[in-house]
Amino acid sequence: MAEGPDGGWVIDETVSGSINLDERKSLGQWLREPLLGNWDTLVVPEQDRVTRDDIHWWVFVGRLMEWGKRLVVLDDPGLDLSTPNGRMIAGIKATQAANYRKDVQKKLINAKAEYVKDGRYVGGHWPFGYRAVPREGQEGWERVIDPVSSKWVREAVDRILDEENPGSTQSVVKDWTKRGIPTAREWQAKNTPPKPGTKPKEPKGYKWQATSLQRVLLSPNLLGLGTWQGELVRKDGLPVQFAEAIISPAEALELRERILNNGKKRRGIRSNRSPLLGVVYCSCGSPMTYKHYKRPDKKYQYYRCCRVANEFTGCPKKARMWPLDVVYSYLEELFLSELGDEPYQKHKFVPGVNHYPEIQTLTEAIENLAENLGELPKGSRAARAAMEKMAEYEKKLDELEAQPVTPSRVVSTPTGKTFRDIWEGMETWDERGAFLARAHVMCVFAGTQTNPDVTLKWPDDLLGRVTRAVPMSV
Numbered sequence: 001m002a003e004g005p006d007g008g009w010v011i012d013e014t015v016s017g018s019i020n021l022d023e024r025k026s027l028g029q030w031l032r033e034p035l036l037g038n039w040d041t042l043v044v045p046e047q048d049r050v051t052r053d054d055i056h057w058w059v060f061v062g063r064l065m066e067w068g069k070r071l072v073v074l075d076d077p078g079l080d081l082s083t084p085n086g087r088m089i090a091g092i093k094a095t096q097a098a099n100y101r102k103d104v105q106k107k108l109i110n111a112k113a114e115y116v117k118d119g120r121y122v123g124g125h126w127p128f129g130y131r132a133v134p135r136e137g138q139e140g141w142e143r144v145i146d147p148v149s150s151k152w153v154r155e156a157v158d159r160i161l162d163e164e165n166p167g168s169t170q171s172v173v174k175d176w177t178k179r180g181i182p183t184a185r186e187w188q189a190k191n192t193p194p195k196p197g198t199k200p201k202e203p204k205g206y207k208w209q210a211t212s213l214q215r216v217l218l219s220p221n222l223l224g225l226g227t228w229q230g231e232l233v234r235k236d237g238l239p240v241q242f243a244e245a246i247i248s249p250a251e252a253l254e255l256r257e258r259i260l261n262n263g264k265k266r267r268g269i270r271s272n273r274s275p276l277l278g279v280v281y282c283s284c285g286s287p288m289t290y291k292h293y294k295r296p297d298k299k300y301q302y303y304r305c306c307r308v309a310n311e312f313t314g315c316p317k318k319a320r321m322w323p324l325d326v327v328y329s330y331l332e333e334l335f336l337s338e339l340g341d342e343p344y345q346k347h348k349f350v351p352g353v354n355h356y357p358e359i360q361t362l363t364e365a366i367e368n369l370a371e372n373l374g375e376l377p378k379g380s381r382a383a384r385a386a387m388e389k390m391a392e393y394e395k396k397l398d399e400l401e402a403q404p405v406t407p408s409r410v411v412s413t414p415t416g417k418t419f420r421d422i423w424e425g426m427e428t429w430d431e432r433g434a435f436l437a438r439a440h441v442m443c444v445f446a447g448t449q450t451n452p453d454v455t456l457k458w459p460d461d462l463l464g465r466v467t468r469a470v471p472m473s474v
């Protein structure tokens with residue numbers, strides 16, 4: 001703030017102390033003619049507000065003396081630039097401030113990388129399907145599944161992985177453009193509150209491109225895994241989970257296959273729908289696929305060992321066909337008898353708390369100040385300032401160190417539903433088939449229809465797998 005003879009004030013609160021004084025709009029004009037002659041005292045709340053750069057500080061002090069102006073620093077009323085001692089103390093403070101700023105910048109970058117390793121959000125683009133929210137009861141931000149855009153991601157995945165009529169990214173993009181589905185950037189812009197005091201920006205219109213959708217669909221972010229500057233984030237060698245996954249690992253692999261081999265492999269793909277592909281198996285170990293044929297009176301639908309069609313080898317178990325309704329009723333019965341009464345608990349990923357980066361930063365800051373302190377005159381104003389700062393850091397350090405380190409974990413919350421409700425909530429066999437495949441449930445059909453031997457093979461960690469496989473829509 002600069003005080004004019006008529007009590008005029010320049011208020012410059014929002015400008016960072018790292019911006020050169022002459023370059024600050026409101027203040028700069030007072031440092032030049034014709035306004036230069038109109039004031040004699042510059043009042044600032046803290047010395048930091050003048051500049052955090054020590055060189056600028058010395059230059060500025062030199063000019064003030066040349067002009068015969070006074071400087072009043074409100075938090076340091078004893079500051080006196082008219083004596084050599086006063087100028088020296090002010091200079092040391094400025095040097096300290098400059099050191100501190102450079103240090104902070106370096107540490108900020110390091111701390112960001114550490115935060116990312118904790119699955120935290122440090123700014124930048126939201127992965128499509130997720131949004132950033134303040135962490136509950138803690139400082140900082142995290143990403144969670146966005147209820148709206150995750151549905152669009154799900155829709156694109158389901159359309160591209162559709163067995164009967166697999167869509168291309170191009171066809172999804174065409175349809176999304178028609179429907180006005182916002183791009184990742186538009187969605188983020190629309191859902192981010194504007195900075196206080198600024199006009200909400202109308203986001204620039206971006207358009208979906210096949211390549212941008214592909215980037216979204218191939219990103220490990222959809223598995224809830226973090227990336228930092230284009231690379232998968234790892235901690236102790238393990239990929240870091242920042243939120244729940246939107247797609248399963250099996251779907252991620254399939255998407256990769258479909259998108260990267262777009263067109264090449266697809267031409268030979270079965271046009272028959274086999275929603276239970278990967279779920280139902282022949283006793284020879286081969287998957288069964290869906291077949292159908294029409295007779296004037298009836299449409300026949302069934303599953304059959306995929307090796308039957310091979311005229312040379314055939315199925316070594318001489319497997320027969322299994323009518324669709326028989327396959328369905330076996331699967332339903334076996335699934336419900338095992339899991340029907342099992343309560344379904346939602347799994348929620350809770351990122352851990354670890355203040356290590358902040359602790360590290362503060363410890364280094366204290367060491368740095370202690371080193372500087374040795375060079376300051378005992379009992380001087382500058383020494384006192386450094387000691388106060390150290391005490392403040394130590395207090396904060398004690399607080400942080402007293403907080404427990406908790407690892408990231410998954411918490412289960414009861415939903416009041418059983419797996420029977422989940423099963424019945426899925427309306428089509430496409431959904432149930434995809435669910436069973438995600439859960440790694442296998443059903444082996446041996447024997448004949450009149451003398452059947454049908455067994456369900458459950459994966460290890462059955463409950464965990466079926467829980468993770470439950471579609472978000474249920």
Ligand SMILES: [Zn+2]
Binds near residue numbers: 283284285286317318
């Ligand atoms: Zn077979």
